[in-house]
Amino acid sequence: MSDHDETKADSAKSAEHSKKAKSAKNDKTERIAALRPAYQKDLAAGADRFLAPRRTHCPWCGSGRLTPRLRTTDLLQHKPGRFTLDRCADCGHLFQNPQLTEEGLEFYYRDFYDGLGEQRMxxxxxxxxxxxxxxxxxxxxxxxxxxxxxxxxxxxxxxxxxxxxxxxxxxxxxxxxxxxxxxxxxxxxxxxxxxxxxxxxxxxxxxxxxxxxxxxxxxxxxxxxxxxxxxxxxxxxxxxxxxxxxxxxxxxxxxxxxxxxxxxxxxxxxxxxxxxxxxxxxxxxxxxxxxxxxxxxxPVDLLAAVWLALDHTAPREDAPWLPEPPGALRRTVRTALLLAGVPALITATLLDRFAIRPLSHRLxxxxxxxxxxxxx
Missing domain, CATH: 3.40.50.150 (Vaccinia Virus protein VP39)
Structure with a gap:
């Protein structure tokens, strides 16, 4: 094959790859748009309805000596809601309190391991x-x-x-x-x-x-x-x-x-x-x-922490639980912030794998x- 023919073949492969990537992006956009009405209907009454009544006793030992350990949000999918982990002062058990109901579990698991998230996971x-x-x-x-x-x-x-x-x-x-x-x-x-x-x-x-x-x-x-x-x-x-x-x-x-x-x-x-x-x-x-x-x-703790912080700070990417898709400016800002965080992600990966992993249990x-x- 001549150099000219090789160049044409490479160009054809590149064009085909670009076409497939664009098609996949369009397909995901269409899937998100199709799912949005159902998600908006689920959220119309607020995310608190997905939580059961708060427990007053530890589910592991029955003690009533509970203290809040962590308050946070959904840092992976960024679905609406706030969550608390309580710690039992007697046995040390930690648990989500209030806990998600069966309906809440379905809502927050949806499109994480399957659906939109299946290929990624x-x-x-x-x-x-x-x-x-x-x-x-x-x-x-x-x-x-x-x-x-x-x-x-x-x-x-x-x-x-x-x-x-x-x-x-x-x-x-x-x-x-x-x-x-x-x-x-x-x-x-x-x-x-x-x-x-x-x-x-x-x-x-x-x-x-x-x-x-x-x-x-x-x-x-x-x-x-x-x-x-x-x-x-x-x-x-x-x-x-x-x-x-x-x-x-x-x-x-x-x-x-x-x-x-x-x-x-x-x-x-x-x-x-x-x-x-x-x-x-x-x-x-x-x-x-x-x-x-x-x-x-x-060995992913530091890498994951940096990513979660970057992703939390950046504007959201499109998801069906958002009222509407993000505009071009927000998409651009998100891309810029994530690119700026690449050196920190690389440093965290190296620390996780080569500096901390051998000493993880000792430390x-x-x-x-x-x-x-x-x-x-």
Whole structure:
């Protein structure tokens, strides 16, 4: 091929790429416009209607000694509403108070993992194979060859897909209440899909699994204790339960305040100190055989904090929960601010990965912990 022909071919590819990008942008604009009337109708009575009455006692230990720990807004989707996390002075449990109602959960989850957000979140979760394999490897010292594994809150099944490289002889099933789990089955990422609420499905799964995993799932549940009892039901005697959750005792939670990504309001409803969870598991008949902090740490805290602050400061990008699309000036200002923040984002990434990650547990900065528990 001559240089002239190569130049023509490159130009054609560039034009095709530009055409596809423009088409995708137009498609998203049309989808947002189509969704706007329904969102505006939902918000006509205000966002407070999505909150249940405030609790006066801790849902974990029953104590009435509650103090506000954090007040914030939705820093990811920027849907309207204000949210409070309370802390129990007796057991240290943190929880959203008042908590979202079932209608509120539907509203704030809508278009985050599915709909408008499906492609973005699928890309984010799909690119974390090394982290997923490390989670599977945490079981190996305790059971090197489980036959059956149920991943609760599996989403699109990316953990199960990656874990097969660690445990090729294990059958991986997924459970979730969204249609993502059915997509995971169609794509072959899980062997069998269970769609619904885990406590409701647990009786038909009694003692079926060698392993049940809950990776960043319990903090989303309205009743963590009920989920743990369901796990006890689904794990066979001698089998294992793997749990990974944000660590509310991380120093980052205090240092970064509302910009600490694991707060993830309003989706995260409960935050359990590790001692609380260990005691609850023991009461259910589990023995904790491993506790990991550094291994569960996801090195994104500073990067996420910088991004959340930049995104909060910049004018909003178009979304169906906004009354109208932003004008050209607001779009330009947003782009300029985000571009100006690129050096800070790069610096935060380098600090997260190379300076802080090796010392995360020693400095008390690990943002999550992982427990491996055996059902006796």
């Amino acid at each position: 699928s890309g984010a979760f799909g690119g974390r194979g090394a982290m997923y394999r490390a989670r599977a490897e945490a079981l190996l010292p305790h059971d090197p060859a489980p036959k059956t594994w149920l991943d609760v809150g599996t989403g699109h099944g990316h953990f199960c897909e990656s874990a097969r490289a660690v445990l090729p002889g294990t059958a991986f099933d997924g459970l979730d209440f969204t249609d993502g789990v059915e997509l995971a089955a169609r794509e072959g990422r899980v062997d069998h899909a269970h769609r619904g609420a885990f406590p409701d499905l647990a009786p038909e799964l009694t003692a079926r699994y060698d392993v049940v995993s809950m990776f960043h799932y319990l903090e989303h549940s309205t009743d963590p204790d009920r989920e743990l009892r369901a796990a006890h039901e689904a794990v066979r005697p001698g089998g294992h339960l793997l749990i990974e959750v944000p660590d509310p005792e991380s120093r980052y939670a205090r240092l970064l305040g509302r910009w600490w990504l694991p707060w993830l309001q309003p989706q995260h409803l409960h935050f359990m100190p590790v001692a609380n969870l260990r005691r609850r598991l023991a009461g259910l008949g589990f023995t904790v055989v491993a506790e990991q902090h550094a291994a569960a740490h996801d 008390g900065l690990a943002n999550a912990y992982r427990l491996v528990a055996r059902r006796e």
